[in-house]
Amino acid sequence: MVKDCSTDTVAQAVREYEGVIRKKVIGDVIRSLRIESPDVVASFGEDAAVIRHNTDDALLLAADGIWSKLMEADPFWAGYCAVLVNVHDIAAMGGRPVAIVDILSVTNDRIRDEVTRGMVTASAQFGVPIVGGHLHPDTPYNVVDVAILGTARMDQIIFSNTAEEGDRVIAAIDLDGRIHPSCCYNWDSVTMKSAEVVRAQIRLMEDLGREHLVTAGKDISNPGVIGTLGMLLEVSEKGAVIDLEAIPRPDLAALKLPFEQWVRMYPGMGFILTAKEENVEEVCHRFADVGITAAPIGKVDGSRRLAVRYLGRETQVFDLDQEGIMRIFSEGGACR
Amino acid sequence: MVKDCSTDTVAQAVREYEGVIRKKVIGDVIRSLRIESPDVVASFGEDAAVIRHNTDDALLLAADGIWSKLMEADPFWAGYCAVLVNVHDIAAMGGRPVAIVDILSVTNDRIRDEVTRGMVTASAQFGVPIVGGHLHPDTPYNVVDVAILGTARMDQIIFSNTAEEGDRVIAAIDLDGRIHPSCCYNWDSVTMKSAEVVRAQIRLMEDLGREHLVTAGKDISNPGVIGTLGMLLEVSEKGAVIDLEAIPRPDLAALKLPFEQWVRMYPGMGFILTAKEENVEEVCHRFADVGITAAPIGKVDGSRRLAVRYLGRETQVFDLDQEGIMRIFSEGGACR
Structure with a gap:
């Protein structure tokens, strides 16, 4: 099923992927940024920060930017993704996305208009209003931060x-979905869907949180499905072995898509979750109801290593104890 | 008192200032961004968006970026300002700043470290934690968005x-304060102050809001004191005549600072407010208590024009009806 693929090639492809490597500097920056604050329940290492408000309420705050490469390749898709990744950050926490602000730096009006059109399209589709922001109309670079x-x-x-x-x-x-025509590492399952469908997909994460059907979760971002799981395990201080064959995938042969590329892709709608054994079936069933394929792919253990298994062979992808991905812990503190 | 200065030179200096001109494209972008949402009480045209939460609560959300020029000239000050301008945005609304996220794009580690040091310094001084964000460690440009x-x-x-x-x-x-050594258009009154002093200055705006002592307000940002008043009048659909002599100023002669430059400066702590006649004295008194010089400088009228007066002469700076500054209204809609 996973043709022309071995645990070694997959492990190496994930480990050396730019989307993973770029996470390595996070730890340094975080250690210098952190100051104590009693209402901040969670911050770095989570998809969104959690701030306690009026005892039982939580306010979630996240920010994400789009790689400049994408911004120049396809400004519409860059604007769309800027909104999408932020909506994912809130959904991954079991929250409800409420409002977006953007900071846009553009070299010219065409890019400005295309990025804006992309942001507005996603904002309207997901029902999350853009309520403000800042515009640099004349910079020598193109950046959209949300x-x-x-x-x-x-x-x-x-x-x-x-x-x-x-x-x-x-x-x-x-x-x-489809491989996005402007970026071979983006799996676009969203632009062709109705507002009703994508909003139901996002709302499901709220249900899973409210009903305590999962124990942890993250949206699958640039590091791809295995890299994102590595980040989850890193902050949980756990390990796991996963079966490559179990990872949900489209018809890769028809798409001429190598498996190593699939596992590094950023999916338009994808989450990595952990759940108690007794809830796995219910969780997968709920995802199926909103058009998302969910499957158990492995088990959490105490090893602090992430390994992949295929055809009886097992290869380590990350040693989270020695190396880490975000390296948030390397000075010993917990991220919350 | 306002030596070597005429209403004409000041009006022209403000009108043609980059900080003002850069606001002109806002209107175009806003018209394409706006989507309807019942909980969004205010958005574009305000320093922060206002989102109704649990009936009586409001959540405020704002974003601001730092001009790339400043980022390259002095990354520490750029990082500091990135936090400062955002704290101002919340204070200007009478709100309490709660948490910050940043998106940082840097060409090298030195700039990353300096910008981070600037952000952390302001974050600790103002008591507003940085709770998350995103880092592009290897971009061909340097941008900090908050x-x-x-x-x-x-x-x-x-x-x-x-x-x-x-x-x-x-x-x-x-x-x-002082003219900031890295930027002659920044009046730094903050880096040398204690946390206690700057936090009291920010908290005062909350008091003014709670006690309904002012009718409108904005923080003085890049367009300077007159440009910022123009923006307030534009969204209020009003006009005003102000007396140049009444504008608070340091010893300009000692600083060798032309008055035309002073009125275009971004002050470390500055607000433009409107108030009922009977509250003016109390408002100015409260500001004095926290070390801020406040003075009545003019009167709001229905003209939709902002004019400056000096030595019996009056010159129009902005025709807010015909031209506007942000031009939020040019398709007829109100900003909220």
């Missing part, structure tokens, strides 16, 4: 760092 | 678009 506000009840939040030994790892990806 | 979350009660918010005919215009600026 921040998002979300809300949740304190007791419905899905954290990244709460996976426990014995939990099952679930990968959930909407496979009904 | 977004901020604030909270307020719905009934304490100070809007920009609520100035009324007959209100007095108050300019409030901390004059105890």
